[in-house]
Amino acid sequence: MKGLARENYLAPGHNACPGCGVSIAVRLILRAIGNNVIVVSPTGCLETFTSPYGMSAWEVPWVHSLFENAPAVASGIEAALQYKGNPDTQVVVIGGDGATFDIGLGSLSGMLERNHNILYICYDNEAYMNTGIQRSSATPMGASTSTTPVGSKSYGEALPKKNMLTFALAHNIEYVASAAIAYPRDLMNKVKRGLDLKGAAYLHVITPCTLGWGFEPDETIELSRLGVQAGIFPLVEYENGELTRVRKIKELKPVKEYLGSQKRFSHLEEAEYENVKESIKEIVRQNVKKYGLLER
Amino acid sequence: MSKYPVKNREIMQGSIAVAETIGALEPGVIGVYPITPQTHIVEHLARLVANGAINSRYINADSEFSAASILYGAASAGVRSYSASSSQGLLLMTEVIFNMAGTRLPGVFSAVNRSLSPPINIQVDHQDTMTLRDSGLIQIYVENIQEAVDTHVQIYRIAEDREVLLPAMVCMDGWIISHAYEPVTLWQEDAVKEFAGSYDPPFKVDPRKPLTYGALTDDDKITEFKYMVDSALCRTENKIVQAAELFREEFGNFHGDVVEKYYTDDAKIIIVAMGSVVGTIKEAVDRMRAGGKKVGLLKIRSFRPFPAAAVRELLSGAEMAIVVDRSFSASAGGILGSEIKANLYHQNGPVLFNYIAGIGGRELYPHSIMEIVQESETAFSKDCVPDGAVFFNLNEELL
Numbered sequence: 001m002k003g004l005a006r007e008n009y010l011a012p013g014h015n016a017c018p019g020c021g022v023s024i025a026v027r028l029i030l031r032a033i034g035n036n037v038i039v040v041s042p043t044g045c046l047e048t049f050t051s052p053y054g055m056s057a058w059e060v061p062w063v064h065s066l067f068e069n070a071p072a073v074a075s076g077i078e079a080a081l082q083y084k085g086n087p088d089t090q091v092v093v094i095g096g097d098g099a100t101f102d103i104g105l106g107s108l109s110g111m112l113e114r115n116h117n118i119l120y121i122c123y124d125n126e127a128y129m130n131t132g133i134q135r136s137s138a139t140p141m142g143a144s145t146s147t148t149p150v151g152s153k154s155y156g157e158a159l160p161k162k163n164m165l166t167f168a169l170a171h172n173i174e175y176v177a178s179a180a181i182a183y184p185r186d187l188m189n190k191v192k193r194g195l196d197l198k199g200a201a202y203l204h205v206i207t208p209c210t211l212g213w214g215f216e217p218d219e220t221i222e223l224s225r226l227g228v229q230a231g232i233f234p235l236v237e238y239e240n241g242e243l244t245r246v247r248k249i250k251e252l253k254p255v256k257e258y259l260g261s262q263k264r265f266s267h268l269e270e271a272e273y274e275n276v277k278e279s280i281k282e283i284v285r286q287n288v289k290k291y292g293l294l295e296r
Numbered sequence: 297m298s299k300y301p302v303k304n305r306e307i308m309q310g311s312i313a314v315a316e317t318i319g320a321l322e323p324g325v326i327g328v329y330p331i332t333p334q335t336h337i338v339e340h341l342a343r344l345v346a347n348g349a350i351n352s353r354y355i356n357a358d359s360e361f362s363a364a365s366i367l368y369g370a371a372s373a374g375v376r377s378y379s380a381s382s383s384q385g386l387l388l389m390t391e392v393i394f395n396m397a398g399t400r401l402p403g404v405f406s407a408v409n410r411s412l413s414p415p416i417n418i419q420v421d422h423q424d425t426m427t428l429r430d431s432g433l434i435q436i437y438v439e440n441i442q443e444a445v446d447t448h449v450q451i452y453r454i455a456e457d458r459e460v461l462l463p464a465m466v467c468m469d470g471w472i473i474s475h476a477y478e479p480v481t482l483w484q485e486d487a488v489k490e491f492a493g494s495y496d497p498p499f500k501v502d503p504r505k506p507l508t509y510g511a512l513t514d515d516d517k518i519t520e521f522k523y524m525v526d527s528a529l530c531r532t533e534n535k536i537v538q539a540a541e542l543f544r545e546e547f548g549n550f551h552g553d554v555v556e557k558y559y560t561d562d563a564k565i566i567i568v569a570m571g572s573v574v575g576t577i578k579e580a581v582d583r584m585r586a587g588g589k590k591v592g593l594l595k596i597r598s599f600r601p602f603p604a605a606a607v608r609e610l611l612s613g614a615e616m617a618i619v620v621d622r623s624f625s626a627s628a629g630g631i632l633g634s635e636i637k638a639n640l641y642h643q644n645g646p647v648l649f650n651y652i653a654g655i656g657g658r659e660l661y662p663h664s665i666m667e668i669v670q671e672s673e674t675a676f677s678k679d680c681v682p683d684g685a686v687f688f689n690l691n692e693e694l695l
Contacts, residue, residue: 035503035506036503037503038373038501038503040369047510047512048512051508051510051511051512052511052512052513052514053511053512053513053517054511056508056511058506058508059506060503060506061501061502061503061505061506061507061508061509062501062506062507062508062509063369063372063501063509063510064509064510064511065365065368065369065392065395065399065509065510066365066391066392066395068361069361069362069365069368069392071362072327072357072358072361072362072363072365072366072368072369073365073366073368073369073372074369075355075357075362075365075366075369076325076327076355076365076366076367076368076369076370076371076372076373076377077369077370077372077373077501078369079324079325079353079355079366079369079370079375080324080325080353080369080370080373080374080375080377081373082353083324083325083351083352083353083370083375084324084373084374084375089503106358106359106361106362107358107359107361107362107365109358110357110358110359110362113358114355114356
């Protein structure tokens, strides 16, 4: 691919789990950005596995402050660069779903609303994986987590996932998109597009988690692809609030296949949870309709 | 013509005088969120930016938490930064302030002191800033508007010193300093800028030299990082003294260094306090001295770093020390009182009295101070010194 860095700015030897979707995503993201960048990360999986003192995996400047303030720290860095007259260095936040959907939401809203020239990338593994698989508001309905366990009175997470794309769009920013690691070219193009446009941009990347979702480490990419092809994770692109691109699907993979490939949903095979599966299928039907996912 | 770099001298509101001084220093990034009684400072800075008088990036944050985090980002990129807050806002900044101290990033804050909720109250006490005392933050408490102005001129030089590199807070009492009008000397911009020097940290985020900030450490290294924060704050004491002396030389004003003493040399009774009440206590001391009482005052200017040696030395000759506290740690007494007491342990020092007074703006007059002294003297002469701190002037009917 043209315009991509050959270098790997996320050094090997970090502490990510085998098959970690996040490490794959970040390597691709940094290839698309190059090295004239300052990356800010909130507390989370990425922070933990890349930054043991004296063993940093980051080959670009990287700042970790707290769990809920990465967008504000990035805002301060961006303002400082402008003050110094250095508009060429990119500022990028790479943070997990807990930091993005929950604890850092206010800070993120401020950053988007003020329209800082920052690309915010959420790596979404659909729960607080770093602290032991507790649910976040990114956790999908029906998933068993350590704080939404399955029991006689629980089928796992009871609520549907929060829609972060809609949240980002509400700030009238120029660029909002979603991507998946199974489609690396698409992911890297979206990173570049987000950087090329001035002002704040939001990119959502689905990163399957072997531990939290319950699958084998060699299945990460396949699961990412399956989520897209089952209509669970639509890959879309908005510019100036308009839906400009959608990755079309020839034939929807069955939701059952997606759910059946992960331990977090294994209880849903029981007949008593038919209504939960119906609700998940309804979410897919809405995605198909909203984004026009199917090729015709 | 003054031999000092006076810009003008006029009657001014405290907040405006401080904002003008920050304007003269022109921090590259200003992160703000409104809260009473701090708002006049940031409003005035907004006007300076809107009129093109200063070139700072002024960011209206979504919370005090984000405002402080914006300072974190700016400082990590090597740019001087500023914010102001009060009360609940300072508590919301707390996590970030610990983080700035731990990663050695020197943003400057004006804290306009105000009580903490509940009950909600917008008047002055020191509970807000005292609650930040364990963070590694430099804290200087000022007595009046002129000292607020002069301390803001001094503070960047102290915080940004390569041997320090810590966040710093100038604590000024809400309303009594922030909203009062007094004759104030403002200083020429170039003199102020020169005194402050430039922020040139040894490390910053820069793509030309990639560094990792905020790394993870285990038990094998964390104590050493904490120790380095502690020793940096200890080293700050000298820097505060040096800045005060240099300021006296170049600007002609002196408000004390880490402490200020007032009639302490021969005093049998020494009152210890911080903030605007110090002015009231000076008046009370004058009146008591006129009546022949050997009383003095020890003003704590730098609460962090804590001026332990100066406190020990100055209190050593007194029979009684009376600490007037505008904050307390529930069940453990006044916070300043506890620290003074801890520093007198194993010393052949004075008997210590600790009053919690002036909470949530409850007025302290010279006669209140004289009443406190009288009460303490009586207890001392009857050898019935209270075990812990005493809440001054409690209204029993409300209990």
